[in-house]
Amino acid sequence: MPVGAKKVMVAMSGGVDSSTAALLLKGAGYEVIGVTMRVWVDPHAEEQAGEEARSCCSYKDILDAKRVAAVLDIPHYVLNMKDEFYRDIVSNFISEYLRGRTPNPCVECNRTIKFSYLLNKAWGMGIDYLATGHYVRINFDRESNRYKLLRGLDNDKDQSYMLYVLKQSELKHTFFPVGDKTKQEIRETAEAGGLKVAGKEDSQEICFIPDNDYRSFMERMCPEVVQPGDIVSTGGEKLGRHQGIAFYTIGQRKGLGITATEPLYVVGINPRNNQIVVGGKKETYAGGLIAEKLNYIAGEGPLRPLTVEVKIRYRAPAVPAILYPPEEGLARVEFEEKQKAVTPGQSAVFYNGEEVLGGGIIREPLP
Numbered sequence: 001m002p003v004g005a006k007k008v009m010v011a012m013s014g015g016v017d018s019s020t021a022a023l024l025l026k027g028a029g030y031e032v033i034g035v036t037m038r039v040w041v042d043p044h045a046e047e048q049a050g051e052e053a054r055s056c057c058s059y060k061d062i063l064d065a066k067r068v069a070a071v072l073d074i075p076h077y078v079l080n081m082k083d084e085f086y087r088d089i090v091s092n093f094i095s096e097y098l099r100g101r102t103p104n105p106c107v108e109c110n111r112t113i114k115f116s117y118l119l120n121k122a123w124g125m126g127i128d129y130l131a132t133g134h135y136v137r138i139n140f141d142r143e144s145n146r147y148k149l150l151r152g153l154d155n156d157k158d159q160s161y162m163l164y165v166l167k168q169s170e171l172k173h174t175f176f177p178v179g180d181k182t183k184q185e186i187r188e189t190a191e192a193g194g195l196k197v198a199g200k201e202d203s204q205e206i207c208f209i210p211d212n213d214y215r216s217f218m219e220r221m222c223p224e225v226v227q228p229g230d231i232v233s234t235g236g237e238k239l240g241r242h243q244g245i246a247f248y249t250i251g252q253r254k255g256l257g258i259t260a261t262e263p264l265y266v267v268g269i270n271p272r273n274n275q276i277v278v279g280g281k282k283e284t285y286a287g288g289l290i291a292e293k294l295n296y297i298a299g300e301g302p303l304r305p306l307t308v309e310v311k312i313r314y315r316a317p318a319v320p321a322i323l324y325p326p327e328e329g330l331a332r333v334e335f336e337e338k339q340k341a342v343t344p345g346q347s348a349v350f351y352n353g354e355e356v357l358g359g360g361i362i363r364e365p366l367p
Contacts, residue, residue, distance in 0.1 A: 007031045008129040008175060009122040011114060012068065012076070014061030016197045017133030019068040020186045021177040023193045025131060026072055033127060034069040034076040036062050037118065039085040044220060045211040058210070064197055071194055081117065088112045090208060094222050097246035100269035101345030104162075104314075105206060111165040119170060131175035134159045136356075138171055138179075147171035149297050149356040154182040161314045164349045164359035165295050218246050229274035231258060234267065234283060242276045245269050250365075251284050251341025269344075286342040287367055288334040291360030294326055301326040301358070309351040310335070312342055312362065318351050331360055 010022040012034045026032045041058065062078055069076035089105050089112070096103035119130045135152030136159055147168055152158040166174070178186050190198035205212040218225045225247070231240040240258045242248065252266040256278065265284045268277030289312070294301065302325050309318035310333055320336040333348060342365035349359035 007127040008131050009033050009127045010131045012036050012065040014064035016190050016200050019195050019197050020190045021131050021133045024177040032074045036065045036078050037081045040082040041208045045209050096345050100245050100271040102249045102343050103345045106162050107347050115170045129173050134176050136160045136176050136179045150354045152179045157183050160356045161349050164356050231276045234279045248276050250343040284340050285338040286365035289342050289365050290363045291331045291348045292363045294360040296358035311349045
């Protein structure tokens with residue numbers, strides 16, 4: 001952490017990670033200001049989920065964040081960001097499914113909300129730095145005069161996949177205090193600091209759909225998603241009917257309603273013809289992918305083909321691949337071994353060991 005830093009805004013979700021981040025920063029001598037975002041949440045799902053909901057940013061989470069701030073004796077503010085969140089995250093989530101893609105709203109939230117709106121808000125308040133409870137690390141490389149984003153020390157909690165969207169200007173003004181610790185260490189630190197959230201369970205799934213029923217959410221928010229169409233084989237043979245392309249994702253096997261001599265999987269979604277394409281297990285594998293909406297942490301992509309590791313889903317292992325120099329805003333990735341269920345709309349994140357090189361949104365798989 002830079003010696004000259006004084007004021008730090010901590011994005012406090014009410015969970016143990018961000019709460020402990022605030023605790024650690026205050027202990028390190030920084031002037032800490034806690035901020036909790038009030039984002040848009042599906043009111044119907046929130047009511048149905050009730051007390052069992054474990055999504056972040058609920059009213060209960062705001063109260064938890066306020067209690068932590070009181071224990072730490074730091075100021076705490078609630079920012080109403082419902083409109084921005086709905087416009088940039090929820091609307092994108094809906095439109096991506098209508099396009100036959102499977103979005104990752106956490107990535108978009110980091111891109112447009114936390115490290116754009118929130119960081120700019122901090123600067124507007126005269127605060128130089130933003131801190132979050134993400135399990136990642138930042139390292140400044142003096143030789144290249146650049147900041148590097150590294151995996152979190154706790155492999156089980158590493159969230160670098162969600163943060164490949166960060167740029168040099170953002171890394172320069174960001175702290176990740178929990179990234180060099182394990183989850184168990186964070187809970188122990190929180191307990192020792194008198195924080196009642198020390199044993200609080202982690203939030204799950206999509207924060208704005210507390211009951212985790214995205215299908216019902218889509219039907220409420222966008223009734224036109226219920227548009228029946230054909231389920232066809234890769235050869236074009238009609239095998240059944242679907243209720244709407246938004247309810248399917250690449251690699252899906254269950255819920256197809258088709259009787260066949262071999263297991264069938266979703267291998268393609270065709271919004272233009274309103275078709276779901278299915279095939280055998282072998283047809284779910286791809287030799288590579290094309291990614292768009294690219295971001296490279298260093299500020300520029302490779303000038304020549306580069307051997308990297310690539311993650312195509314948050315919980316997927318990183319696998320060896322060749323990353324080619326970007327052309328016309330697109331990146332081509334070729335896997336060393338074919339990968340299953342390369343899904344348009346998800347992120348492909350490029351690694352060099354512990355370092356996050358960057359990534360992009362999967363546009364299409366390659367045969």
